[in-house]
Amino acid sequence: MSNWMVRIAFLALVMGGGILIGILTAPGDWYAQLSKPDFNPPNWVFGPVWTVLYVLIAVTGWRQFETDRSSTAMKLWWAQMGLNFLWSPAFFVLQLPWFALVVIVALLVVIVMFIARVRNSDRVSALAFLPYFAWVAFATALNLSIAILN
Numbered sequence: 001m002s003n004w005m006v007r008i009a010f011l012a013l014v015m016g017g018g019i020l021i022g023i024l025t026a027p028g029d030w031y032a033q034l035s036k037p038d039f040n041p042p043n044w045v046f047g048p049v050w051t052v053l054y055v056l057i058a059v060t061g062w063r064q065f066e067t068d069r070s071s072t073a074m075k076l077w078w079a080q081m082g083l084n085f086l087w088s089p090a091f092f093v094l095q096l097p098w099f100a101l102v103v104i105v106a107l108l109v110v111i112v113m114f115i116a117r118v119r120n121s122d123r124v125s126a127l128a129f130l131p132y133f134a135w136v137a138f139a140t141a142l143n144l145s146i147a148i149l150n
Helices: 003-024 029-033 043-068 072-093 097-118 123-149
Strands: none
Touching: 003 043, 003 072, 043 072, 043 123, 072 097, 097 123
16 A cells, blocks of 8 residues: 555544544533533534644554554554544443543553653654643543543
8 A cells, every 4th residue: 555545544544533423422411511620621622622633643643554554553553543432432422421531541541652652763653642642631630520520
């Protein structure tokens, strides 16, 4: 598969998956009625932030895929993608904030493991995952706060 096809495939997978999950698990009345902490951002912030993050995740995925598609780093990339895509259904569809917290903590751990794994071999990928790490750490605190408040 040529490099440009791999890049398009990863962008389509990550962006398409993120958009699809966002549409299928859009926050509804249940979420609107929850008590939220003071640091909860306005709803309009989430779309732009996740769009940027999904581009970074996709770029990182194709970099790892082109380097070694069976590497530990690539396996960690797939693991974070699965956990990322699992969180919204766990939180918004199943309406289980404590279970969603377990998912997002696991996601945070896998992100850290990925960054640690590639920091010496692919600094670009490690740096590209830092905003993702920061946002997921924030989202973890938000998830925990919502679980406690409700």
